[in-house]
Amino acid sequence: MLSDFPLAKKNILQFLLKYLEKKVLEYSGGFVGRIPKSVMHEGSRIRIEYEDGTADESELASVRVTAEIDTPKLLKNKDEIFLLLDEMAREQAAKQANLVLDKISEATERIGNTIPIQGEITPNDFLAMLEKVEIDFKSDGSPIVPVIIADTSILKSIPRVFKIIENDPTLLHRFQEIMTKQKQNWDDRTANRKLVD
C-alpha cells in the first residue's frame, strides 16, 4: 500500500476550492458576490413573506459543473489543474448568474415591473427603469446606485444614453425629479419605521 497524506491533501482541496470560489466571483462580474448569502441548515424550500402580505416560495436549485481530469497531462504540468478550475469557474458563474436572473425575471414579470425595449435602449427606457426600481441612500444622502446587468450590446450603449441625458435639459430635469422622488421614498421608508395605533 502506498502512503497517503490526508492532512496535506485536505488543505490542498481547501485551497483549490477557495480558488474556484474566487474565480466564480470574478467571472460573474462581482454580481453574484454582491447578493447576500446564508447557509441553510435544514429543509429544502424557502419562503419569503413580504411586509404587504404577499409571499414567494421556491425549491432549492442546484448548480453543478463537471470536469474530467487528464492524469498524464496533469503529471506533466500540475498547473493544468488551474486551467481546468478556470474553465469550471466560467461555467459555474454563467449558470449561477442565469439562475439568479431567471428568478428576477420571473418575479418582475409577475408583478409587472418590466419595460419592453425595442431595439437599442433609449434615454426614456433608462429613465423608466430608474423610476421602477427601489433605490436606497447612504447616511450622507448619496444614492446607492443599482447594478446594471445587461447584454454586452446594451451595456455598450449606456454611456451614450448618459451623455444624451446630461446634454438634454428636459431629460436631465426628469432624471433629477426621479432621484428626488426616490430620495423622498427612501426618507418615507425610514421614517415609516414606527408603531401606530
Next chain:
Amino acid sequence: MIERLIENWLTKASEKSFQIPFCYMLANEGYTILHLTRHCGMELGKDIIAKDPEGRFCAFQLKGAPRGKIKLSQWKKDLAHQAHQMVSTPLIHPSVPPSAPYHKSFLVTNGELEEEVSASIDAENRKWTEMGRPEFVLHTIVKGELVERATKLGLNFIPPDLDDFRLLLELFLEDGTDIINKHQFSRLIESFFEKAVKPGQRPHLIRGSALLTALATSSFTNRENHVAVIEAWMMFVSYLLWYCEKYSIDRRHWKNEFEIANQIIWTSMENLWNEISDEENFLVGNHFQDVFVRNARLTWYVGLLSAWGIYLRLTEGDEQQGREILRFCNKHQDKLDLWGESAIPNFLAYYWLSGIYDATDQPTKMLPKLLRTISSNVSKQDIVFPGVYHGIDESLALRWESDTEIVLKKNDKGASHYIEGITHLFVREGLKQEMTGLWPQISKVYFKSFQCNDSLDFYRWRNRKGTEVTKIPRPTQSWQEIRALSFEDAGSGIPNLLKNHAALVPLFLIVYPHRGNASILRWMQTRIYEHL
C-alpha cells in the same frame, strides 16, 4: 459484537453509570422506578427505590467492581455498613405509604462477590431469619445476571456491521469531559428508531433505545459531566416522543423509558446544582484561556437551572428550590454572555423563572434589553453573533477565528429566529411607549423560522424536508394588530406529546435552539402563567 460491548460496558462501569441501564432492566421486568440516588450520601444505602410487579417495594444498592470482584476487606470496610442500613431502615419516599409491607433489599454489583463476602452475607441473612426478621434478608445480583438481563433489552436491533455501531463506539470511547456531539448522537438514536420492525416489536425497540442512550453516554456519566448527560437524555426524550407519536404507541409501552429518562435529566440537574451553586469562578482548565469563555459557561448553567426551576414549579409545585435557583441566577446576571442566537433560550428560561417568583417589573425589563441587544448584534457587521444553528462551542470559537471567510459564512446577519417571539412577549406586557421606541430597530431585522413539513419533524435534530421562512416585518406596524397576535397561543407546529409535557419545553429549547419561533414562545408563556 454488541453483547461483548455491553459486557465490557457493564463490567467496567462505576455504580453511577450502570445505575441507568439497571433501571431499564428493572423496568423491562415490570418494576416501577420511584427514585434514583443523587449519590450524595443521603440515601441510607438505597440507590434505587422501585416497586416490583407484585406491588412490593424494593431497595437496590449498586456497587461497581472495576477490578472484577468485591473483596472481603472492601466489604467489611464500608459496604457491610451500607448494606445494614439498607436492610434495617425503612424506605422514606412520598410514593411509599408508611403502612406498606417492609421492603426487599438487593445488593447489585457488576463484578463477582469473593467467596468470603458471599459467606458473610449468608451468615447475616441466616441470623436475621433466626431472629424472626426474614424481611431483613439481603439478596444479591451479580455480573452474569446483569449482562443476561441487559442483552434481553433490545440492543440486538443494532447489526454489528453497520454505521450505527461505529457511531456508538465513537460515543462510547469518548473521553467524556467534552460537550456532547449532538449531531452524532442524533444520527445514532434516529437511525435506531428508524429500524423497520413489526408493530409488536416496537415496545422492545423502545427499551433498546433507552439502553443504547445509556451505553452511548456512559463516558459522560462516568465523568459526572452533568450537562452532557442532560442534553443527551433530553434528545432521547425528544426522539422517544417522536417515535411514539408517529406510531400512536400506547403510553404504557413507553411510560417507564420516559419517566426514567426524566429522572436522569432532573437528577443530573440536581447534581449540577450541588456542584456549582456555591461556585464563584466557574473556571475550567487553563485559566489563561478560560476567562474568555467562562461567562458563556455560566450563562448556560443559568439557563439549564432555570429550566429545572420551571419544571419543578409546573410539575411538583416546588417553590423552595426554584427560589434558590433564581437567587443564583440574579447573583450572576451581570456576567451573562449572549454568545449568539443559540444562547437566547437560556435567557428566556431565566426570564420565565423570574416571572414565576418575582412580582416586580424586573423580569419584564429583561425583554427590551434582549430585543435591543439582538437587533443591534444581528445588524452590525463587525459583531460576531452566529445564528441559531451554531452551538455554544462553535459560536465562541468563531469569536477567535482568524479566517474572515469562515466568520462571514457563520456570522448570519440581518435575521433572527427569536426576535419576533420576544417582541410578542414584551407586547403582552402592554408597554406601548417603550415598544414604540424599539420598533424602528426591530423592524429592520427579518424574522426567521423553520417550518416542518410534518409537525412530528419538530422533534428531530435536523430535517431534510421543510421550509425556511423569512418574514419581512412591516415598517409601520399597528399596535392593536401586534397586540392581538401576541396573545395568540395555540402553539401551532408543536407536536401533541410535547404539548402534553409543557414543563420540558424550556429545556427542549436550550438543547434544540433552532426550534424556537414566535408560536412556541407565546404558547410557553401562557402555559407558565396559567400555573401561577
